[in-house]
Amino acid sequence: MQKILILTFILISSISFSQTDSLRVLFLGNSYTSVNNLPIIVEELANYSNRNVHTELHTPGGHTLEQHSINESSLLKIRKGDWDFVVLQEQSQIPTIDFHKENSMYPAARRLNDSIKKYNPCAKTLFYMTWGRRFGGQQCDDSGVYCSPDFVDFTHMQDSLESAYWGITQELNALVAPVGIAWKKVINENETILHAVDNSHPNYSGTYLAACVFHSMMWNIYSFENSFIGNLDEEMAQLLQSTADSIVFHSYNNWNLHISQVNSDFSFEVFNDFVQFNNLSECIQPMIYHWDFDDGEYSSEENPSHNYQNNQTYEVKLISQYCENIDTAIYDVFIDVNTDVERLIPDESIFLSPNPFQNQLNIQFNNAVNYQIDLINDLGNIIHSIDGKQEKLIHFPTEKLSNGIYFVRITNQETKRISTCKILKSKI
Known part of the structure; x- marks a missing residue:
């Protein structure tokens, strides 16, 4: 980076x-x-x-x-x-x-x-x-x-x-x-x-x-x-x-001569075509933010997320401003959509990756909704649950699970719609 x-x-x-x-x-x-x-x-x-x-x-x-x-x-x-x-x-x-x-x-x-x-x-x-x-x-x-x-x-x-x-x-x-x-x-x-x-x-x-x-x-x-x-x-x-x-x-x-100086910075997590940005800019508040995702899309949110359409490297810019003080940070964001992404049906706004998985399972929600996420073994027993709390990207720890077949059940707490996907833990 x-x-x-x-x-x-x-x-x-x-x-x-x-x-x-x-x-x-x-x-x-x-x-x-x-x-x-x-x-x-x-x-x-x-x-x-x-x-x-x-x-x-x-x-x-x-x-x-x-x-x-x-x-x-x-x-x-x-x-x-x-x-x-x-x-x-x-x-x-x-x-x-x-x-x-x-x-x-x-x-x-x-x-x-x-x-x-x-x-x-x-x-x-x-x-x-x-x-x-x-x-x-x-x-x-x-x-x-x-x-x-x-x-x-x-x-x-x-x-x-x-x-x-x-x-x-x-x-x-x-x-x-x-x-x-x-x-x-x-x-x-x-x-x-x-x-x-x-x-x-x-x-x-x-x-x-x-x-x-x-x-x-x-x-x-x-x-x-x-x-x-x-x-x-x-x-x-x-x-x-x-x-x-x-x-x-x-x-x-x-x-305190430094307090109105702006240091623009950010980090990010890439999940296939979905990227969550974490604003690390420093200055006294309030600041104004302008994100350029390098694909014709922009945002003024403090910590935006963004979906990309193509596999390539994008030059993402964050301009942070406090009054007349401005600073710009630029990072290269590489998008490489994996072929092992499972699109959960019937709710097509939820993605799961990778499958097969090893030590971590990633679940992406394009819509910020409260979800109940259950990991179920092949005997039908719930072995782990997470409340999504409107998060768009969840890292589901799986390093302690034995290899085998599991099911992810995701319940939309508002509509009560349930999406289920079969997944496999493999050491390969």
Whole structure:
């Protein structure tokens, strides 16, 4: 069996996210997104790489995902549709406080993701992993009732944020932009200050680093040597660009960048002129399937079966598609109708093979109906029974039977029609 993967000019590469040079991105967050105008920097990085990003945002100060999930302005923007990415940024302390993570952040994230998928079936939910406070410390809600651990430093708090974002993105099969992890690398390795004077919000360098992470993820391209450097000097800009690239691409699968990739594949079983196909394609659901059986017949079923008319090799194609992501698998299927096939009478839609048989007896049903199948010895005793349960192809194990004459009795459970065939087990 030979498998060939085909990518034509209309197909994207296996790790590409967009067929066009234009993206539409909605940012839902708070001041961590709006300070230094993160969306505009994302747009500028795209412009300088000959691409275009149209961004919209709704970022009320201090807003949580729970508040966004009931905020009519946020929901209207989601319902507007036609987004390629919807970026969700939680309030910076919520993920580190277990009570609010479980009872506010995660439920709200689920609701928002459901809404995104409802109104934008091909949009990618992208969580914006933020960063810890510059000096750590204990984080409490306004009531002071629910608090985080007393973080000893930035890294300690950052580890807690990573865990929280990782958990929800794995559950929802969503993407996560590892901005906080990029911050941690720059701070720990270069002692660069990315926080503003409040030790919480980003300074321009911090926002620029975040924008580079988004740029690398959204386009699946490197940010390094992008000529847009804002108000940074070239050395600092290249440090932040290269850090973003190293974080995004070194641990590619950690951010779920692979989830919308399509890997088209299938297996099949041949029973004379009848073939049962088993779809093995991998991607997030739902996918669209197009089967070409190479005899002028097609199917959009997930796991189709097909009858061929001639003995020859057929080049069967399966095209699997998720939104703009497409992959094609091709296998050669050889049809050689055996002469030892027994057509059961009076029900001509049932076939039995081989006869004589050895270690396995195959029964094919062209019509998906519930059947009771009895194997009977020459004394009239039922020695094995199977409920067909609308299966089209059944492998009847016979390796423990002694050689001799047997009968197969098949009862249509709906019409009560009975078909019987004499068969022979032989070692030859």
